[in-house]
Every structure is written in structure tokens, then in C-alpha cells.
Amino acid sequence: MRSIAFREALREAMNEEMRRDDSVFLMGEEVAEYNGAYKVSQGMLAEFGPKRVIDTPISELGFTAVAVGAAQNGLRPIVEFMTWNFAVLPLDQILNTASKMLAMSGGQIGCPIVMRGPNGSAGQLGAQHSTAFESYLANIPGIKVVSPSNGYDAKGLLKQAIRYEQDPIMFLESEVMYGDKCEVPEEEYYIALGKADVKKVGSDITIVSYNKMMKVALGAAAELEKEGISAEVVDLRTIRPLDWMTVLESVKKTNRLVIIEEQWPFASVSSELSYRIQKEGFDYLDAPIRRITSADAPMHYAPNLTALAIPDIARSVKLVKEVLQQYK
Numbered sequence: 001m002r003s004i005a006f007r008e009a010l011r012e013a014m015n016e017e018m019r020r021d022d023s024v025f026l027m028g029e030e031v032a033e034y035n036g037a038y039k040v041s042q043g044m045l046a047e048f049g050p051k052r053v054i055d056t057p058i059s060e061l062g063f064t065a066v067a068v069g070a071a072q073n074g075l076r077p078i079v080e081f082m083t084w085n086f087a088v089l090p091l092d093q094i095l096n097t098a099s100k101m102l103a104m105s106g107g108q109i110g111c112p113i114v115m116r117g118p119n120g121s122a123g124q125l126g127a128q129h130s131t132a133f134e135s136y137l138a139n140i141p142g143i144k145v146v147s148p149s150n151g152y153d154a155k156g157l158l159k160q161a162i163r164y165e166q167d168p169i170m171f172l173e174s175e176v177m178y179g180d181k182c183e184v185p186e187e188e189y190y191i192a193l194g195k196a197d198v199k200k201v202g203s204d205i206t207i208v209s210y211n212k213m214m215k216v217a218l219g220a221a222a223e224l225e226k227e228g229i230s231a232e233v234v235d236l237r238t239i240r241p242l243d244w245m246t247v248l249e250s251v252k253k254t255n256r257l258v259i260i261e262e263q264w265p266f267a268s269v270s271s272e273l274s275y276r277i278q279k280e281g282f283d284y285l286d287a288p289i290r291r292i293t294s295a296d297a298p299m300h301y302a303p304n305l306t307a308l309a310i311p312d313i314a315r316s317v318k319l320v321k322e323v324l325q326q327y328k
Contacts, residue, residue: 001185007040007178009151010116013158014041014078016188018048021076024162027054027063028080028117037082038118038178064090064115068098071113076162081117084133084172098168099142114161116171119147120211120262121310123176127298130306132262134210135269137170138240144193145239147172149214151182153237156191165193174212194241198250202232205256205320208247208273210236213311217260220316231320239269244276248284251277255286256327258320260311265293287327292319 004012018024025048026041032055035042045053056063060081067077081087087094098111120132138145144167148154154173161169199214200221209217214235221231232250236243251257257277259270270291277289295309 001183003181004151004184005178006151006154006173006180006182007038009155009182009184010040010158010173011042011044012184013155013162015044015047017159017162018044018052021163023074024076024078025052025054026078026080027056027067029056029058029082031055031080036080038175040178041080060086060089061093064093065097067113068093068111071098071111071168072101072109077113078162079113079115081115083129083175084117084119085129085131087115087117087133094137094143094168094170095140099140102142102167110166111168112166114158114169114171116158116173118175118178119172120174121299121306122174123306124301124303126301130299132211132294133170134172134239134261135263135267137172138242138269138272139267143168143170144241145170145172146193146237147211147239148237149209149211149235150177151180152184153191153197153235155184156189157193157237160190160193163190169193172211177212191237193238194243195238196243196246197235197237198232198246199235200231200233202230202254204230204254205258205324206232206234206247206250206254207258207260207316207320208234208236209260210239210269211262213260213262216311216313216316219313220260220320223313223317224320229320229324236269242269242272242276244273244280247273248277248281251281252284255284256323257285257289258316258323259289259291260316261291262294262310265291265296268293287323290319290323292316
């Protein structure tokens with residue numbers, strides 16, 4: 001094992017797959033000459049050249065359409081968005097073309113494309129650059145949505161998406177995690193999409209999260225451990241397909257569930273997960289499913305208001321204690 005940054009794990013995944021397969025290429029704003037807005041693609045232009053690492057104009061709708069067309073004609077594009085907030089502009093290509101073409105063509109034309117970039121809030125970026133898009137994108141049939149919490153998972157999931165998946169993959173990272181260190185093995189590995197991972201084993205309550213909110217979930221579990229409360233922490237990793245069965249197996253053991261996520265509360269990932277667990281696991285629940293989400297409002301620029309809007313460890317600990325104490 002070796003320690004590398006989250007951005008390096010993503011870069012290694014792309015490099016390894018581009019060396020293996022000439023049909024894989026990267027395109028996006030500043031991915032080439034500038035080495036990527038967040039330096040994820042650093043050095044890739046020097047190795048692969050301008051035909052496979054392509055700087056695009058500031059025109060998300062245009063270059064996403066080019067990538068979708070390329071994917072439908074035998075290539076395997078990787079599209080980097082400088083932020084997923086900008087992916088609202090090419091939503092027509094994602095929703096009306098990439099996700100629907102396989103069905104509309106009777107299975108004749110697929111769209112093996114990976115779209116990736118930073119997602120959610122990253123501190124004082126304002127409302128228009130701070131949206132978390134997991135629930136938006138997961139609402140679209142025909143695509144898969146990946147939202148990793150660490151570099152090890154990110155590399156394995158990204159390699160799987162680039163090499164094996166035939167569906168359009170929406171790969172949501174976090175800007176504030178690009179510098180996080182992770183342990184990655186020397187040998188090649190892949191992680192199958194659609195499988196959650198138990199990051200911490202526990203017995204008293206199940207805490208579920210994904211992406212950067214996993215730091216809150218694990219932090220809350222650590223604080224609860226100091227008071228003798230054993231929390232099991234599950235990382236969804238993939239939002240669509242949603243591995244609710246792993247969560248259900250955990251709830252069968254702990255009988256309680258708290259979900260922590262950065263989505264707005266209405267029609268969120270926690271809404272769907274709560275429905276699944278209460279429908280299939282009602283007899284195992286000793287307390288109502290509870291959740292903590294971002295505030296149901298656009299994100300503020302002021303740091304004190306941003307902190308109030310996003311789930312944190314203290315409020316997550318308080319919520320878990322409420323569930324445990326009120327429903328003994």
C-alpha cells in the first residue's frame with residue numbers, strides 16, 4: 001500500500017485506463033494546458049497528447065454533446081466538469097440523449113461515457129456553485145450515479161466505470177477532498193458499482209452517508225464511541241443503483257437508522273432509502289428512521305451561515321442520541 005492524494009487516485013485511474021485502451025480520452029475546460037482546475041489531470045497532456053487530453057471552450061452543452069456523440073460511435077470519453085453546477089447547462093444531453101438512447105434505439109446504440117467533477121459545497125462559493133446533485137441525477141433512468149468518499153474507492157470505482165460500464169456514469173467528487181490522503185495498493189483493482197461498504201462495524205445504530213458527509217458520519221461515530229454507543233457506518237458509494245440491501249442487513253442488527261447527507265431534504269437520497277428500509281425492514285425497526293440534510297434553501301456565502309446549513313458532527317451526534325433515548 002502507498003499513500004496518495006484523492007486527486008492522484010483519480011488521475012491514476014484515468015491514466016491506467018487510457019494506457020490500456022486508445023478509445024478512452026479526456027475532455028473539459030482547462031484539463032490539458034492548465035493540468036486541470038484542481039490538478040486532477042496533471043501531466044496527462046504530456047503523456048497522451050492533445051488528441052486525447054482536450055481543452056474545450058467554456059461551452060458545457062457543446063463539448064458534452066461532442067462526447068455523447070463520440071460515445072455512441074465507439075469511443076469512451078471522460079468529460080470533466082469544472083463543477084457539477086455547470087452540468088445543468090448540458091442537462092439536455094444527459095437527460096434526453098445519453099440516458100435514453102439505448103432504449104430509444106432498441107438496444108442498438110449505447111453511450112459508454114463517464115462525466116466527472118467536483119460536486120456540492122466547498123466553502124464560500126455562493127449558491128450557484130454549491131449544489132449537491134446526487135438526487136437530481138439519480139432520478140434519471142438509464143444512468144448510474146457514483147459518489148465516493150475516499151481515494152481508494154474513487155480509483156476502483158472510476159476504473160470500473162471507464163473500462164466495464166456501458167451506461168452513462170455520473171461520477172461526483174468533492175472539491176474539499178482532492179487533497180485528502182488515502183491508502184491505495186500497488187496492484188490493479190476495480191470496485192463494482194452498486195455495492196455499499198460498511199466502513200465501521202457497530203451494534204446500537206446504523207448511520208448511512210456518502211461523499212464528504214462520510215467524514216461527518218465517521219466523526220459522529222467516533223464521538224458516540226466515547227460514550228459507549230456503538231454505531232455501524234455504511235458508505236453508499238453508488239447512489240444509482242442504490243444498495244439498500246446492505247443497509248437493511250445492518251438495520252436488522254442495530255434496529256435503528258440515521259442518514260446523513262448533503263442533499264436538500266425534499267425528494268432526496270435519504271427519502272428513497274427511508275422508503276426502501278421501512279417497506280422491506282419495518283419489523284426490524286425499533287425507532288423511526290431519522291435523517292439530517294442540508295438546509296432547504298440556497299447555500300449562503302457567509303461561512304457562519306454555510307456551517308449552519310450543512311450537517312455537522314455535533315448535530316449528528318445529537319440526532320443519534322435522540323433516536324436511542326426516545327425509543328428505548
